[in-house]
Amino acid sequence: MPFLLRRHTGAALIAGVLAGSTAGAGTLAIDASAPTPAPLAAALRLGSAVAPNGDTLGANARYLTRNGKPWLPVMGEFHYSRTPASQWEAELRKMKAAGIDIVASYVIWTHHEEIAGKFDWSGDRDLRRFVQLAAKAGLDVVVRVGPWAHAEVRFGGVPDWVVNAMPTRSNDPQYMALVEKLYAQIGAQIKGQLWKDGGRVIGVQLENEYNIDGPGKGVAHISALKKLALKAGMDVPYYTVTGWDGTIYPSGEVTPVFGGYPDEPWGVSTQELPPKETYAFRFDTRVSGDLGAQTAAHAPGTAETDKDVTPFLGAEYGAGLPAMYRRRTVVSADDIAAMLPVQLGSGVNLMGYYMFHGGRNPLGLGGTSLEESTLSGGYNDTTMISYDFQAPLGPDGQQRKVLEKLRPFHLFLHDFGARLAPMTVRKPDLTPATPADLKTARFAVRSEGDRGFLFFSNHVRQYPMAAQKATQFKVKLPGQSLTLPSKPVDIADGAYFIWPLNLDLDGTNLAYATAQPLTLLDQGKDGVVAVFAAAAGIPVEFAFGAAGIPAASTGSVGSASIAAPGAQVSEADGRTLVAGVQPGANAALTVRREGKRPLTIVVLTPEQSQQLSVQQLAGQRRLVLSAQQTYVGDGALQLRSTGSGKFRFAVYPALKAQPKASSDSAAWSAKATGSAPSANVALRAAGNDGIFQVFEAELPARELKATLTQTRAAQAAPPVMIGGLAKAAIQPIPEAFKAAGAWRIDVPREQLRGLEDALLQIDFVGDIGRLYSGTRLLDDWYYSGYQWQFGLRRNAALLDQPLTVSVLPLRADAPVYLPKEARPDFGRDQQLAAVRGVSVIPVYQLRVVTPTRP
Incomplete structure (x- = not known):
């Protein structure tokens, strides 16, 4: 992921925030009547895009295509070399069940060639097996081949022996000779797994966050990397580069991908940041600001000039955030999910996340750490082992609340993304003046002709948004105007949703709904079931246009009828309105049409929608x-x-x-x-x-027990040093850990028998916590108030001896950012280091077999 080099004068910017508890929204107008231009043919030189069975992939200047039809997939990052190979298959299937279509993964060079000339593709580094398991799970694959990845790895993943001996990230002959060998190795690993071979590898990302220009750099370097990739046999439909912060690449040879994060753990501020533009709809740019490379750009990049000839694709919208030493941001599930209506409403046509699955860093030779740190010249200090990232799927496969909040949007994209992809963005009559405007309603429409979707978000991380009182939306389309809902509603702080406009439901025209479409289930001759999600606090109503239900009444009306138990059916403005729909698991309404299949609509509660998945059973x-x-x-x-x-x-x-x-x-x-x-x-x-x-x-x-015994008292910790490239708080040097307190944890190994897993949960307060088995470091954690868990199943053998958790004291004067909810009360103490408790949480697994034959 990218990291920003600029500073904030937080307080001054925050002072400019326009606060307020309510706003009289009234009618929110948007003109979507302009014709939707046909998408331009993208000037992209794709690789081989036809599979042996005839399936095709493609792209135009607006969207991706699959078999000639619009395609709007969801992509999630999962690093194979940060997860035990024994877990790959189950974790990939969990991603598929979460609505992920494409898994992306960095090939981290130093994880494979730590010693010059000695490549390791075995065990947890077996790229080929990972790609095969992804295909088995029904996932496409994008391989991010670097050679510079960043990924919070030492030297961006370039091995030490390379960095120490030559210039990198340019066409230096010595460097490029080594890159050619790396690419040849990667090509051999994925040979036969490419789309053209009938496999699922559909894309390659070259380099990362690249805005360096000069002789042998910039366009020339990316061009050279693509040639080496092709020489290594990596002939795939899509070639991408990251597109933010003045990126430089050869136009037409690669496609830029974008991202955005809800906070800046790479920043230097020890205070809350001003409202992020990640929560502001974008109508003129694809760059969601505060998303920076480790190198500085000196001019607008190629992605800006290519905006009209390349599709708007995402690769790094934060599904979580890492903790950096100096800034330990904790995000809520809503902080993440509220970004989706904004990104999709801004025109994103590939929803890509970084990270979707957390992991843990492997140690290098002799137990050396390979993480990014100021000690190795990095801009940030990161934990040596943990790469939790607050991801929807944790390092041990645990499902977080954020996954439940994201999955409804993924279901929507799976069944309605092909309709959304060709639609263009329409700007409201009134938009917020700046991201700090917390009163003006934030919404957009994407439409094509009279059909479209309305995107709304009233959530900004750490800031209350004004409630939009007595609100209606008025959308002017080429052939009609829609006003919805039928009566003004109040939209609370924190609300976010997607509503349909003239949605075709198996031949019935849904003029609008004040509920979000989730999925369509085709039951053959028995009809279609359309599932929607209610928004908390907003009455649910459905309006059917003349092309669907021509009149208003429960029972038989002409050639069609509506049954809507408990709801009110009426006619207004030539449409049939079904109001007062009560969300739940029942059929909210059924439409029966002469000569057509029945249409059943189910409206789930917000809680039920977060529990919904669609599975092949x-x-x-x-x-x-x-x-x-x-x-x-x-x-x-x-x-x-x-x-x-x-x-x-x-x-x-x-x-x-x-x-x-x-x-x-x-x-x-x-x-x-x-x-x-x-x-x-x-x-x-x-x-x-x-x-x-x-x-x-x-x-x-199963009741699992762990005993905790303090074995060493904490000593006075040295002051936190200021320095590094960021000239901010840096992680204590290794010798500082002599001040750490230590506690022994005893977990009887036999307790774990028969369980899917058991999570050791460590509740501590301090600066840094580290978990050991003997002298082997198993995991580490920056204190932030976010819960630390460690899976014991694959480490059961280590429980034959006690575990140890050491805690470096947190000083009261430490110049680090902690969420206000987690800032400890030091009282009269100058430092704190304590393990407040440990527990072992059993993880149970139910396996339900559903044979396809009676």
Whole structure:
């Protein structure tokens, strides 16, 4: 990811924020009546883009294509060399279940060639196996080949022996000869796995954050890297470079990708930052500011001049944030998810995240650390082992709340992205003057003809937004104007959503809905089920246009009818309005049309929408509702629960009833399909929840114990030093850790038998915590108030001896940023170092087999 070199005068900028608890929004107008121009043919020299089966990939100046149709995929970063190979398959399947279409991964050079000429592609470094498992999970792959990656790795991933001997990141002959060998190795690893071979490798990213110009640099260097990639056999449809901060590349040879983060852990401020432009819709630029390279640009880059001839693709929208030593930002799930309507509403046509899966850094030879640090000349200090990143999937595969908030948007893009991709961005009549304007409504429309989507966000990290009172949207389209909702509504601080405009639902025209589309389930002759998500506090209504329902009444009306139990159906302005829809698992309304399949609409509550996934079960796509983590692997529906052995999941369409089902099974849908499911424990049929068939199971509860004993008292920590390239707080030198306190942790190994995993949770306060087995460093953590967990399953053998956690004291005068919620009360103490407690949380796994044959 990128890191910024500029400073903030935080207080002065924050003083300019326009605060306020309410704003009288009234009618929010937007003119989307201008014709949508046909997309220009992108002047991109793609690689081989036809698979052996005839499938094709492509791109124009607006969007990507798959088999000639618009394609708007979701991409998530997952670094194979930071995760044990034994976990890859399950973790890739979890990403697929989360709605990820493409997995991206850096090839970190120093992880493979720490000693000159000795490449290691084995074990946790087996790129070929990782790519194969991704394909098996149904994921496409983008390989980020560097050679300079950054990725918070020492020297950006370039091996020490290279950095010490020659110039890098240019066409220096000695350097390029080594890059050619690296690329040849990567090419050999992915040979036969490329799109043209029938594999799933569809893209290659060259270099990273590159804005260096001069002889043998800039355009010449990226051109040379692409030639070497092709020489190594990396012939793929897409070649990309990062596009921010004045990036320089050969126009037409590569496509720029963009990103944005909700805060700046790479910054130097010890205070809250001003409102970030990541939360502001962009109508004139693709660069979401405060996203910088480690090198300085001196002029506008190629991405700016290429804006009209390349699609707007994302690769590094933060799905979390790392902790840096001097700035330890903690983000909420809403801080991340609220960015999506803004990015998509600004025109993004590839939603790419960094990181989607956290990891841990491997140690180098002799146990040396390979992280970015000021000791090795880096701009930032990062933890030696942990690369948690607050990612949606943690280093041990644990599902975080942010994943639940993101997945509804991924479902939307999967089923509606092809409609969104060709649409162009429309700017409202009134927009915020600056990102610090917290009163003016933030919204946009993307449309093509009379069809479109409305994007709204009223969330800015760490700042209250004005509630938009008595609000309606008025959208002028080429053939009509829409005013929605029918009555003004209040939109609270923190709200964000996507609403449809003239959405075609299997031949029925939905003029608008005040609920977000999630997914479409085609049931063949039985019709289509459309699932929507309600927005908290906003009444749900659906308006059908003349092309759909021609009149208003429950029951038979002409050639169509609406059944909407508990809702009010009326006619206004030539449209049929269904108001007062109550969200839940029931069918909210059903539209029956003469000669057409029925259309069923389900509107889930906000909580239910966060539990929804769409899985391939018993031979067809099904809706799955569960508070547990769910994914499909090893021919079964896998459910993972942290802390509780109780499982509950609901499925639609229903699976075949079990022969010995409970008495309420008679209420199950008569259209149940597939065979009776079974599990690794008794699976109980628990009747219905609306249209969903419900199952429950319970694994025996396990109480895991850990004992904590202090073995060494903390000593006085030295003052935090100021220095480094950022001229800010730098991580204490290794000798400073003689001041750390130490605690022994005893976890009996036999407790873990039969569990999917067990998470050691360490509650500490201090500066830096480090977890050891003997003298082997297992994990480390900067104190920030964010919960530290460590998976014990793959480290069970280490439990035959006690673990040790050491804590370097946090000084009261440390010039580091901590979230205000986590800032400890020092009282009269000048420093703090304490382990307040440890616990071991069991992770249970339910495996549900759903055969496709009775």
